[in-house]
Amino acid sequence: MAELTLKSSRFRAEREADWKRLDALMEKVEKRGAKSLSDAELLAIPVLYRATLSSLSVARATSLDRGVTDYLEALSTRAYFFVYGARSTLFERLGRFFAVDWPRAVQSIWRETLLSAAIQIVAAVTAGWLVLKDPDWFYAFISRDLAGGRDPSASTAFLRDSLYTKVDGNDPLSFFAAYLFTHNAQIALMAFALGFAFCAPTVLILAANGCMLGAVLVLFATHGLAFQQGGWLLIHGVTELFAITLAGAAGFRIGWTLIFPGEKSRLEAAGDAGRTAATAAVGVVLMLLVAGMLESFARQLITDDWTRYGVAAVTAVVWFGYFYWPRSRRAA
Amino acid sequence: MSLSGAFVPDKMQRELITPEGVDLRLQLADGGQRAGAFIIDIVILLVSLLLIGWAKSALMGVVSRPVKEIVAVIWTIFVFLAMNGYFIAFELRPRAATPGKRILGIRVAARHGGRLTADAVFARNAMRLLEVWGPLMLILMGFAQALVSQGRGEPVDSWMFLLSFIWMGIFVFFPLFNRDRLRAGDLLAGTWVVRAPKQKLIADLSVDGAEHGGRFRFSREQLEAYGVKELHVLEEVLRKSDRRTMRAVAERIQRKIAWTDDPGIFDQDFLSAYYAALRQRLEQRLLFGHRRKDKFDKA
Numbered sequence: 001m002a003e004l005t006l007k008s009s010r011f012r013a014e015r016e017a018d019w020k021r022l023d024a025l026m027e028k029v030e031k032r033g034a035k036s037l038s039d040a041e042l043l044a045i046p047v048l049y050r051a052t053l054s055s056l057s058v059a060r061a062t063s064l065d066r067g068v069t070d071y072l073e074a075l076s077t078r079a080y081f082f083v084y085g086a087r088s089t090l091f092e093r094l095g096r097f098f099a100v101d102w103p104r105a106v107q108s109i110w111r112e113t114l115l116s117a118a119i120q121i122v123a124a125v126t127a128g129w130l131v132l133k134d135p136d137w138f139y140a141f142i143s144r145d146l147a148g149g150r151d152p153s154a155s156t157a158f159l160r161d162s163l164y165t166k167v168d169g170n171d172p173l174s175f176f177a178a179y180l181f182t183h184n185a186q187i188a189l190m191a192f193a194l195g196f197a198f199c200a201p202t203v204l205i206l207a208a209n210g211c212m213l214g215a216v217l218v219l220f221a222t223h224g225l226a227f228q229q230g231g232w233l234l235i236h237g238v239t240e241l242f243a244i245t246l247a248g249a250a251g252f253r254i255g256w257t258l259i260f261p262g263e264k265s266r267l268e269a270a271g272d273a274g275r276t277a278a279t280a281a282v283g284v285v286l287m288l289l290v291a292g293m294l295e296s297f298a299r300q301l302i303t304d305d306w307t308r309y310g311v312a313a314v315t316a317v318v319w320f321g322y323f324y325w326p327r328s329r330r331a332a
Numbered sequence: 333m334s335l336s337g338a339f340v341p342d343k344m345q346r347e348l349i350t351p352e353g354v355d356l357r358l359q360l361a362d363g364g365q366r367a368g369a370f371i372i373d374i375v376i377l378l379v380s381l382l383l384i385g386w387a388k389s390a391l392m393g394v395v396s397r398p399v400k401e402i403v404a405v406i407w408t409i410f411v412f413l414a415m416n417g418y419f420i421a422f423e424l425r426p427r428a429a430t431p432g433k434r435i436l437g438i439r440v441a442a443r444h445g446g447r448l449t450a451d452a453v454f455a456r457n458a459m460r461l462l463e464v465w466g467p468l469m470l471i472l473m474g475f476a477q478a479l480v481s482q483g484r485g486e487p488v489d490s491w492m493f494l495l496s497f498i499w500m501g502i503f504v505f506f507p508l509f510n511r512d513r514l515r516a517g518d519l520l521a522g523t524w525v526v527r528a529p530k531q532k533l534i535a536d537l538s539v540d541g542a543e544h545g546g547r548f549r550f551s552r553e554q555l556e557a558y559g560v561k562e563l564h565v566l567e568e569v570l571r572k573s574d575r576r577t578m579r580a581v582a583e584r585i586q587r588k589i590a591w592t593d594d595p596g597i598f599d600q601d602f603l604s605a606y607y608a609a610l611r612q613r614l615e616q617r618l619l620f621g622h623r624r625k626d627k628f629d630k631a
Contacts, residue, residue, distance in 0.1 A: 005538075005608070005612065006538050006608070006611060006612050006615065007615060007619070008538075008611070008615055009536050009538050009539060012536060016533070019533065020533065023533070027530075029426070030426075030427055033426070034426065050352060053350065053352050053354050054352075054354075056354060057354050061618070062615060062618055062619060063615065064560055064563055064564075064611050064614055064615055064618065065536055065537070065538065065567075065611070066564050066567055067533070067534040067535070067536065067537075067567070067571075068533070068536070070531060071531045071532075071533045071534070073356065073357060074528070074529055074530070074531040075531070076350075076354070076356055077356050077358065077526075077528050078528055078530070080348075080350055080356060081426075081428070081439070081441065081528065082426065084350070084351070084446075084447070085426060085428070085447060085448065090421065090424055090425065093424055093450045096450070097450060101450065101451060105451070181408075181409065181412070185412065186461070189416075189458055189461045190461065190462070190466060192458060193458060193459055193461050193462030193466075194462065196459070196462060196516060196520070254520065267519065268522070270519055270520055270522075271443070271452075271519070271520065271521060271522025272522070273520075274455040274459075274519075274520030274521050274522070275449065275451040275452050275454075275455050275520075275521060275522065276451070277455070277520075278451055278452075278454040278455030278456075278458050278520070278521065279451040279454060279455075281454070281458055282454045282458065285416075289409075
């Protein structure tokens with residue numbers, strides 16, 4: 001090899017080995033994860049990273065070989081994301097989600113949760129009152145397909161049966177659960193995502209849900225079945241309604257922040273709100289998974305009213321305790 | 333390729349100062365890369381779902397009833413998790429990129445340069461439901477309904493279609509209408525998508541040029557003809573080493589610097605020698621604090 005005449009070539013030749021070593025280590029990490037590194041390699045990375053970064057500074061100032069500056073820029077960026085990025089495994093992250101992130105996100109949107117619950121209650125009361133005045137209103141809130149015969153024209157006996165039907169072996173019970181779950185989860189995620197449109201669609205989804213609830217409650221109540229239906233509804237409803245309320249609350253958090261970002265820039269405020277709301281929304285999907293299970297298994301298998309109320313009470317205690325039990329801030 | 337950085341306009345460059353105080357000069361991923369990565373991911377997702385779905389129906393044919401039910405449940409939940417969890421699971425890993433993004437050398441990063449947190453990944457991907465899956469579902473449903481109405485000879489309700497397309501269109505083209513190429517999900521999550529390509533360290537051209545250095549002697553005036561910009565163009569020409577381009581470039585340089593020696597030389601030898609000499613000259617001036625931008629820079 002000819003003698004290197006350029007200073008920048010000598011600079012490169014002196015440091016090339018370090019860069020290539022870092023490059024190889026990054027390659028290994030990206031292919032097989034941080035676990036594949038030995039202790040010595042793990043300790044070497046930050047040192048090599050800093051050396052490479054300083055090479056980059058020098059190269060920018062003294063070298064006109066673009067091959068080198070481009071290479072160092074790309075390598076430093078890759079190493080930067082490794083050195084300063086998240087290195088916890090998927091499972092550690094999931095653990096943190098359940099222990100800290102999820103309850104904290106739910107706690108922090110408590111105002112929105114109250115608003116979301118209030119909207120549903122107002123809608124339910126209004127719809128219930130309307131149906132009480134004129135049963136024809138029922139069809140305004142619930143389509144005939146969905147009602148499946150449980151409408152104002154139905155007999156008390158039929159309605160009672162619909163609350164206690166034991167499922168025979170042919171009914172694909174668990175499939176029903178899975179279907180309910182995906183259906184509800186899509187709606188809940190929509191309520192969250194639509195907060196992006198300044199809350200309005202979220203209000204509509206919540207109001208529609210409240211109206212359906214109110215209409216059905218009044219229908220059964222007029223037949224003297226309020227207590228029995230309460231058990232039928234609450235056994236999964238505590239979880240499901242709570243989940244929907246939280247999804248709506250997450251949507252409100254986003255929409256509200258987009259309208260009134262406060263002291264931060266709108267973009268920054270939206271980012272903060274979005275991350276909190278998204279954590280709550282992912283939790284909502286998990287709650288709905290539980291609700292779907294309760295709805296199709298527990299409700300069909302348990303037909304005693306008091307037991308149904310008992311299960312409902314247990315779910316209520318579990319959820320409220322999990323979310324709102326005071327925790328130390330140091331847990332983060 | 334390694335030199336494609338040269339073609340990325342500077343408005344895609346963003347400052348990211350590391351704790352060590354060096355600006356990494358991040359390049360944002362452009363619209364084409366984002367779309368390409370998404371299409372690759374969708375194809376991977378759909379093909380694997382189709383394959384697994386096919387295996388599932390084959391399985392359904394042979395098992396007994398209760399098992400069938402369990403399979404159906406697992407399948408329904410699996411599809412939901414796959415559609416929503418694919419992006420989340422890959423972006424939660426240290427490389428913060430789905431396979432599509434990896435192939436195109438891009439990754440997700442937090443906008444303020446810190447750690448990419450799990451909630452940010454949730455947020456940017458939960459928004460996909462609003463951006464893509466929701467309207468897509470409406471379009472497919474509308475399409476199915478249209479087929480039914482057409483079969484019955486009823487008028488097709490095209491409003492739903494149009495609105496769904498507009499809805500999806502707004503979100504799909506959203507990144508093209510803001511400076512940082514943010515998708516609605518990125519905006520909400522405080523993330524952006526940057527280029528983090530792997531690059532090979534390519535050979536130093538000046539070494540090659542210096543080997544021929546003895547045969548070529550350039551006068552000072554001849555080396556004053558160009559600046560850094562032209563040097564980089566020359567570097568690119570040499571790396572591509574296309575014979576016809578090199579011929580043309582060599583001719584232009586020879587005319588410009590009034591090169592009279594030996595017309596029988598190889599273009600490549602001449603060009604790499606000139607490259608090495610020019611780089612040496614320009615780097616020397618750089619060390620003295622002057623970066624000569626281009627040939628018009630007379631200072």
